Amino acid sequence: MLSSSSFLHPSFCHLAIVKSKNFSRSPIVCLSQDGNTIEPIKKQNKEGNSNTVTQEKVHLPKSQIPQKKDEKPPPLVSALKTLAEQNAASFHFPGHNRGRAAPSSLTRLIGVKPFLHDLPELPELDNLFSPEGPILDAQQEAAKLFGALETWFLVGGTTCGIQAAIMATCSPGDVLILPRNSHLSAVSAMVLSGAVPKYIIPEYDVEWDIAAGVEMAIQELKMEGRKPAAVFVTSPTYHGICSNLREISQLCHSHGVPLIVDEAHGAHLGFHPQMPDSALQQGTDLAVQSTHKVLCSLTQSSMLHMSGNLVDREKICQCLQMLQSTSPSYLLLSSLDAARHQLSENPEAIFDEALQMALDAKNTIRGLPGISVLDSLSFPKFPAVDPLRLTIGFGWLGLSGYEADEILYEDHEIICELVGTSSITFAFNLGASREHVDRLVSGVKHVVSSAASTQGAVARVDHSISAPFADFETSLIPRDAFFASKRRVSIENSLGEVCGELICPYPPGIPVMIPGETITERALDYLLDARKKGAMISRASDPQLSTIVVCNK
Numbered sequence: 001m002l003s004s005s006s007f008l009h010p011s012f013c014h015l016a017i018v019k020s021k022n023f024s025r026s027p028i029v030c031l032s033q034d035g036n037t038i039e040p041i042k043k044q045n046k047e048g049n050s051n052t053v054t055q056e057k058v059h060l061p062k063s064q065i066p067q068k069k070d071e072k073p074p075p076l077v078s079a080l081k082t083l084a085e086q087n088a089a090s091f092h093f094p095g096h097n098r099g100r101a102a103p104s105s106l107t108r109l110i111g112v113k114p115f116l117h118d119l120p121e122l123p124e125l126d127n128l129f130s131p132e133g134p135i136l137d138a139q140q141e142a143a144k145l146f147g148a149l150e151t152w153f154l155v156g157g158t159t160c161g162i163q164a165a166i167m168a169t170c171s172p173g174d175v176l177i178l179p180r181n182s183h184l185s186a187v188s189a190m191v192l193s194g195a196v197p198k199y200i201i202p203e204y205d206v207e208w209d210i211a212a213g214v215e216m217a218i219q220e221l222k223m224e225g226r227k228p229a230a231v232f233v234t235s236p237t238y239h240g241i242c243s244n245l246r247e248i249s250q251l252c253h254s255h256g257v258p259l260i261v262d263e264a265h266g267a268h269l270g271f272h273p274q275m276p277d278s279a280l281q282q283g284t285d286l287a288v289q290s291t292h293k294v295l296c297s298l299t300q301s302s303m304l305h306m307s308g309n310l311v312d313r314e315k316i317c318q319c320l321q322m323l324q325s326t327s328p329s330y331l332l333l334s335s336l337d338a339a340r341h342q343l344s345e346n347p348e349a350i351f352d353e354a355l356q357m358a359l360d361a362k363n364t365i366r367g368l369p370g371i372s373v374l375d376s377l378s379f380p381k382f383p384a385v386d387p388l389r390l391t392i393g394f395g396w397l398g399l400s401g402y403e404a405d406e407i408l409y410e411d412h413e414i415i416c417e418l419v420g421t422s423s424i425t426f427a428f429n430l431g432a433s434r435e436h437v438d439r440l441v442s443g444v445k446h447v448v449s450s451a452a453s454t455q456g457a458v459a460r461v462d463h464s465i466s467a468p469f470a471d472f473e474t475s476l477i478p479r480d481a482f483f484a485s486k487r488r489v490s491i492e493n494s495l496g497e498v499c500g501e502l503i504c505p506y507p508p509g510i511p512v513m514i515p516g517e518t519i520t521e522r523a524l525d526y527l528l529d530a531r532k533k534g535a536m537i538s539r540a541s542d543p544q545l546s547t548i549v550v551c552n553k
Ligand SMILES: Cc1ncc(COP(=O)(O)O)c(C=O)c1O
Pocket: 156, 157, 158, 159, 160, 183, 185, 234, 237, 238, 262, 264, 265, 290, 300, 302, 507, 508, 509
């Protein structure tokens, strides 16, 4: 069997062509009548017949643990509870009036309680933008746990935190150093701030060294008599690959430049000896975490943490006020408080079980013929891979990630986080169960045996597609391109034009074309190939890619 590193096409780490389950599949579990268990619901197969995959009830002991006697309740959760218990004559928003007029189609699904607690900015619930009460307490508790000087709760996801972080550090015309394969929220942040990108190019080999790229970019700017306003790095990546942030932050600080880390996938880091340190532990100035990804808050809720004294906190506050809704959801905010509280109860041991399950799964799956598992050995220049992320390669079985995913979903009802051309990524979390892990292991064994029984299976490790932006050229900065006048041209006539829109397969949301870049043959080939393979091309105004919006010259 080939080693995982020889199997892994390096682009697999930086830009997978992906097709997310989330776009096409409905939830597969629902709450039981008693509200204490989740039950499988009937699943429709392709022919429209329904069949139930498993009949057993899955108990959720972790979410049902009663509060201990002298336990201090999370401040915002507690305030929400008190307010929801009022017998108030309410003449305020939202119009469902504490659930009294909630639409029954939804209350039949989730009950009335989410509506009862969906309250507006009542004085007792504090104000997100000038917190003095329970929100301030909750944010301070979070700052203490995550090791920040200050923490802000976000209701617009990490996207909004990244936008605020870049806007707060980069004024129009200021230079931002960032890898070209950053999440698309960094691009929208540059449109908003008017920052000038100085990209470090992710070379598609395992020797890629981000710290060296940052150093080189700083030196090049120095020779031009310029200094970057900030450096932006993503760690861990969607596949869990962590950068050496300690080295990068030392480098940035030696030049007096703040480091912003997109830690969307790493809110759990630093809480267990088997885990890599968090961005803050490694000296980052601003870290933005999707608490909703690996930790247990509601989707869309994130946290922005600040450390050190290089960033102006007032500017962060102003940017967040500008970017977030004036009606932030208290369900989202209190879910952040609750997720922090859940973690703080037992931070050293809370991940023990999930880590053990992930390790067991990796060890078993790694031993299967034709299968590879992404690990630190695959990326020697990177110090760690998140132990809760499992990426399995199927290329040597002659299967694409999509084909393997189809088998795992159709035959075993296993839903992954990310599908790539030759791999699939699974996210382990605090809700992982032995039953599900066993199902994953037997599902992968089934994929192996199906492939082995297929006559003439040929290893399909895709080396044909080279990095889509190895030769990109920026003609306009993202902000100027965003506001430029535009026209639509056919794809055949787009070569050499300045791209007027952001185009990327999503997830992982890494743009292949950024507004303002000259359209290259390589980028077009990459996108057309991705589309042919079934990837969803998002953000493009014509997702079929027959036409592209370009900037007028
Ligand atoms: C690396 C990365 N950064 C940022 C984001 C944006 O996070 P959010 O969905 O919380 O806005 C994502 C989302 O998938 C991501 O993968």
